[in-house]
Amino acid sequence: MNIEMITAAAERAKGHVRRTPLLTSPFLDEIAGRRVFLKAECLQHTGAFKYRGAWSAISALDPETRSRGVIAFSSGNHAQAIARAAALHGTSSVIVMPADSPAIKIANTRALGGEVVLYDRANESREEIGASLAEQRGLTLIKPFDEPQVIAGQGTCGLEIAEQAAEAGVTQAQVLVCCGGGGFTSGIALGLADRAPDMQVRPVEPEGFDDVTRSLATGTISRNNRLSGSICDAIITPQPGDITFPIMQAHCGPGVVVSEEECLRAMAHAFMRLKVVLEPGGAAALAGALFHQDEIEGDDVIVTASGGNVDAPMFARALETLE
Amino acid sequence: MNIEMITAAAERAKGHVRRTPLLTSPFLDEIAGRRVFLKAECLQHTGAFKYRGAWSAISALDPETRSRGVIAFSSGNHAQAIARAAALHGTSSVIVMPADSPAIKIANTRALGGEVVLYDRANESREEIGASLAEQRGLTLIKPFDEPQVIAGQGTCGLEIAEQAAEAGVTQAQVLVCCGGGGFTSGIALGLADRAPDMQVRPVEPEGFDDVTRSLATGTISRNNRLSGSICDAIITPQPGDITFPIMQAHCGPGVVVSEEECLRAMAHAFMRLKVVLEPGGAAALAGALFHQDEIEGDDVIVTASGGNVDAPMFARALETLE
Numbered sequence: 296m297n298i299e300m301i302t303a304a305a306e307r308a309k310g311h312v313r314r315t316p317l318l319t320s321p322f323l324d325e326i327a328g329r330r331v332f333l334k335a336e337c338l339q340h341t342g343a344f345k346y347r348g349a350w351s352a353i354s355a356l357d358p359e360t361r362s363r364g365v366i367a368f369s370s371g372n373h374a375q376a377i378a379r380a381a382a383l384h385g386t387s388s389v390i391v392m393p394a395d396s397p398a399i400k401i402a403n404t405r406a407l408g409g410e411v412v413l414y415d416r417a418n419e420s421r422e423e424i425g426a427s428l429a430e431q432r433g434l435t436l437i438k439p440f441d442e443p444q445v446i447a448g449q450g451t452c453g454l455e456i457a458e459q460a461a462e463a464g465v466t467q468a469q470v471l472v473c474c475g476g477g478g479f480t481s482g483i484a485l486g487l488a489d490r491a492p493d494m495q496v497r498p499v500e501p502e503g504f505d506d507v508t509r510s511l512a513t514g515t516i517s518r519n520n521r522l523s524g525s526i527c528d529a530i531i532t533p534q535p536g537d538i539t540f541p542i543m544q545a546h547c548g549p550g551v552v553v554s555e556e557e558c559l560r561a562m563a564h565a566f567m568r569l570k571v572v573l574e575p576g577g578a579a580a581l582a583g584a585l586f587h588q589d590e591i592e593g594d595d596v597i598v599t600a601s602g603g604n605v606d607a608p609m610f611a612r613a614l615e616t617l618e
Numbered sequence: 619m620n621i622e623m624i625t626a627a628a629e630r631a632k633g634h635v636r637r638t639p640l641l642t643s644p645f646l647d648e649i650a651g652r653r654v655f656l657k658a659e660c661l662q663h664t665g666a667f668k669y670r671g672a673w674s675a676i677s678a679l680d681p682e683t684r685s686r687g688v689i690a691f692s693s694g695n696h697a698q699a700i701a702r703a704a705a706l707h708g709t710s711s712v713i714v715m716p717a718d719s720p721a722i723k724i725a726n727t728r729a730l731g732g733e734v735v736l737y738d739r740a741n742e743s744r745e746e747i748g749a750s751l752a753e754q755r756g757l758t759l760i761k762p763f764d765e766p767q768v769i770a771g772q773g774t775c776g777l778e779i780a781e782q783a784a785e786a787g788v789t790q791a792q793v794l795v796c797c798g799g800g801g802f803t804s805g806i807a808l809g810l811a812d813r814a815p816d817m818q819v820r821p822v823e824p825e826g827f828d829d830v831t832r833s834l835a836t837g838t839i840s841r842n843n844r845l846s847g848s849i850c851d852a853i854i855t856p857q858p859g860d861i862t863f864p865i866m867q868a869h870c871g872p873g874v875v876v877s878e879e880e881c882l883r884a885m886a887h888a889f890m891r892l893k894v895v896l897e898p899g900g901a902a903a904l905a906g907a908l909f910h911q912d913e914i915e916g917d918d919v920i921v922t923a924s925g926g927n928v929d930a931p932m933f934a935r936a937l938e939t940l941e
Contacts, residue, residue, distance in 0.1 A: 310785075316639055316661060321702075322729065335661075337893040338639060379644075406645065462633075566933070570660040570926030572893040603893030607937040610889070614930040 296443055296542060298489040301450035301482065304351040308451055311383070312350050313339050315452075317459040317597075320568035323581075328588045330595045332463065333581060334456055335571050337603030341375040341407070343529070343577070344452055344479055344601050345439075349376035351448025352437045353384050361386050363433035368421045370396040372529055372602050373439040378409030389428055391421045399606070440478030441536030449479045453486020456597060460491065465595050467493040471551060471580035473601035474498035474507050475530035477539030483599070484546035497591070498543065498550045499583040501527040501558065501576070506534050507543065508550025516540055526555050526609065527576035529602050551590055557582035562613035565600065574605035575613075619766055619865060621812040624773035624805065627674040631774055634706065635673050636662050638775075640782040640920075643891035646904075651911045653918045655786065656904060657779055658894050660926030664698040664730070666852070666900070667775055667802055667924050668762075672699035674771025675760045676707050684709050686756040691744045693719040695852055695925050696762040701732030712751055714744045722929070763801030764859030772802045776809020779920060783814065788918050790816040794874060794903035796924035797821035797830050798853035800862030806922070807869035820914070821866065821873045822906040824850040824881065824899070829857050830866065831873025839863055849878050849932065850899035852925050874913055880905035885936035888923065897928035898936075 315338045323331045336344040353365060364387035367377040374390045381388035390404050394413040401411050414424050429436055438445065456470065470487060472480045477498070484496040498507045504527070506519045518534040525531050535543065558575040561582035565573045573581070580598035584591065605613075638661045646654045659667040676688060687710035690700040697713045704711035713727050717736040724734050737747050752759055761768065779793065793810060795803045800821070807819040821830045827850070829842045841857040848854050858866065881898040884905035888896045896904070903921035907914065928936075 313639065316636065318661060322726075325729075338641065338658075342893050403645075406648075563930070566895055566930070570665050570895040572889055572895060607886070607889070607940050611934050611937055614934060617930050 296446060296485060296538065298485060300443065300447040301454060301486050304444070304447040305451040305454055307354040308347065308350055308448070312347055312451065314455055315339055317456070317463065318569045318571065322568045323564060323585065326564070327584045327596065329593065331584050332460060332465065332595065332597045333565070333569060334452065334597065334599045336452065337571055337573055337577055337600050341372065341379050342602055342604045343372035343376065344449060344599070345372040345376035346380065347451050348445035348448035348478060349373065349380040349437065352442060352444040353380045355444040356435060360435055363435070364388060365437050366391065366425055366429050366434040367437050367439070368425055369439060370400055372604055374404050374409065375407055377437055378404050378407040382408030389434060391425050440476035440532070441538045443538065446478050446482045446539065449482030450486040452479070452599065453483035454490055456483065457487055457490035460597060466491060468593055468595040468597050469548065469591050470494050470496045470597040471499050471583045472496055472599045473530050473576055473579040474500050474550070476532040477507055477535045477543050479599065479601060480507070480547065481539040481542035485542060488546050496547045498547055499579045500530065500550055500552055501525050501579060502552055502554050504531050505550060505552045508552055510535050510540060511543060511547060511550055514544070527558060527579060529574055529604065530576035530579060551583040551587050553579050553582040553587065557586045559613040560616045561585055562610070563617045566614065567617065571600065572603040572605065572610065573600050574602050575609065577602040619769060619808060619861065621808060623766065623770040624777060624809050627767070627770040628774040628777055630677040631670065631673055631771070635670050635774065637778055638662055640779070640786065641892045641894065645891045646887060646908065649887070650907045650919065652916065654907050655783060655788065655918065655920045656888070656892060657775065657920065657922045659775065660894055660896055660900055660923050664695065664702050665925055665927045666695035666699065667772060667922070668695040668699035669703065670774050671768035671771035671801060672696070672703040672760065674774070675765060675767040676703045678767040679758060683758055686758070687711060688760050689714065689748055689752050689757040690760050690762070691748055692762060693723055695927055697727050697732065698730055700760055701727050701730040705731030712757060714748050763799035763855070764861050766861065769801050769805045769862065772805030773809040775802070775922065776806035777813055779806065780810055780813035783920060789814060791916055791918040791920050792871065792914055793817050793819045793920040794822050794906045795819055795922045796853050796899055796902045797823050797873070799855035800830055800858045800866050802922065802924060803830070803870065804862040804865035808865060811869050819870045821870055822902045823853065823873055823875055824848050824902060825875055825877050827854050828873060828875045831875055833858050833863060834866060834870065834873055837867070850881060850902060852897055852899035852927065853902060874906040874910050876902050876905040876910065880909045882936040883939045884908055885933070886940045889937065890940065894923065895926040895928065895933065896923050897925050898932065900925040
């Protein structure tokens with residue numbers, strides 16, 4: 296992994312991946328006790344930063360390989376990103392999803408052009424199904440985070456943050472990133488290390504799923520005890536990646552751990568003050584800035600809003616946190 | 619009014635007014651039966667396009683006049699825009715609001731730096747209070763729409779639409795604009811007439827408050843029978859302006875009239891597909907594109923989302939329209 300891979304990914308993304316805005320509100324600054332800049336990746340195609348990595352990985356394939364199609368295991372943001380990026384590259388995608396996935400997610404993935412293959416979580420292995428399909432059809436597996444071209448794609452967000460912050464006069468800040476397996480976090484960290492060396496990335500995770508925070512603190516990869524059961528499902532992974540972890544070790548400050556309730560409240564503030572829709576996991580970094588200010592340093596903080604794919608009942612629950 | 623006033627306003631706005639994104643979703647295209655591009659002015663500072671006009675008008679004042687302060691009558695988006703734009707110009711603002719305005723609007727306007735003067739709707743005249751304050755303190759009145767420098771500011775949105783649409787390969791389209799007194803509509807129409815002459819602006823209004831649509835159809839200014847009682851309050855005005863109406867007559871196609879229910883449904887679609895928060899009036903143009911497709915021409919339609927200042931209960935009501 297290096298900055299050249301990220302700048303190459305940015306070149307391939309031109310005209311295809313959205314340059315999302317960096318939003319501000321004096322009301323958020325007041326709560327946070329410093330200026331807050333929110334990188335609104337919820338406004339990215341398919342509603343999450345994942346589209347950056349998907350576009351990067353698929354556009355990096357040689358044309359012959361790409362023409363045979365790609366495959367991904369995901370029921371969430373990565374699935375939709377891969378389905379759309381593949382379709383817009385004129386190739387096919389197979390998305391292996393649990394049969395009990397919400398109907399809307401299955402429908403969305405299909406509508407974006409993905410072929411959905413359902414499996415029974417209890418009795419079947421998605422890896423086996425995927426491996427067999429990949430072999431039969433010559434499909435290329437696109438992993439969700441521990442994959443260099445995916446990390447390079449997520450890193451393009453770091454290049455934009457460096458540019459947009461500089462336009463706002465900010466070159467020194469902590470950058471809070473909603474963190475699952477570390478693809479987004481490590482990509483941004485690599486981009487900023489080159490373009491804005493006075494910025495420091497801080498991973499943000501939900502309580503009970505703070506594998507990256509613990510791994511960074513101890514210096515060895517550690518797993519989460521639970522692998523599901525968080526409303527922040529979009530950023531829940533078993534453990535940091537083999538590729539992402541060393542990058543985070545080299546470039547990131549300590550993790551910040553937020554509660555689910557804080558994520559819901561951050562969603563409500565983003566609704567009220569920035570007019571953007573965040574999913575619970577996508578609001579983790581903003582929750583860190585608003586409610587953990589003593590753990591952060593500096594006059595300015597940048598937060599990534601990683602995604603906005605939330606259903607109406609969960610969003611209504613977030614709105615109820617407003618007094 | 620001319621294009622030079624708009625380009626001058628754009629020059630003064632640089633670095634102060636947000637260039638809002640032009641958003642798309644294949645799911646919205648499918649409903650609308652054509653490609654839909656949404657200009658997300660809900661992401662503008664203070665949550666509405668009004669900030670463009672406020673910044674333009676205040677920045678156009680000569681420094682001595684500006685230093686004495688400005689005054690506005692408004693309980694809504696114009697008030698917040700004037701309060702913030704004045705504060706960032708280092709001058710004071712007086713906002714005359716009805717005493718029964720929602721507490722949150724009063725608090726927001728104060729927090730943005732405005733001095734709020736309350737009046738009793740039933741027994742006092744805001745014009746008299748305003749005139750008396752303006753005279754005592756030498757304040758300049760900034761009208762919400764029928765004011766050339768305000769129209770010029772709103773027109774900067776038209777310049778951005780022309781540029782951003784061209785980047786997406788679109789030079790010919792109908793442009794649906796959420797329309798109250800016509801400041802936004804006429805400003806955009808003037809900007810596009812110069813920069814994208816193959817585009818045609820279409821004002822969009824809520825049922826029962828279609829003064830502009832009727833005025834355009836008959837060729838004479840006509841009033842609304844009611845002046846309140848719509849959830850689309852942000853775009854309700856008594857009648858088109860003396861300055862805005864002739865501009866709309868010269869440049870706009872026929873109006874489109876949408877129901878409140880359609881606005882709520884459009885808000886829900888914008889939530890689900892674009893991850894932005896729209897207020898009911900701010901969703902009128904999107905409602906036109908999604909639910910009045912037979913009244914629109916062409917393969918592409920551009921809609922302005924004029925604002926996102928909606929409270930949680932109303933937004934929850936919009937979400938309930940999702941099946």
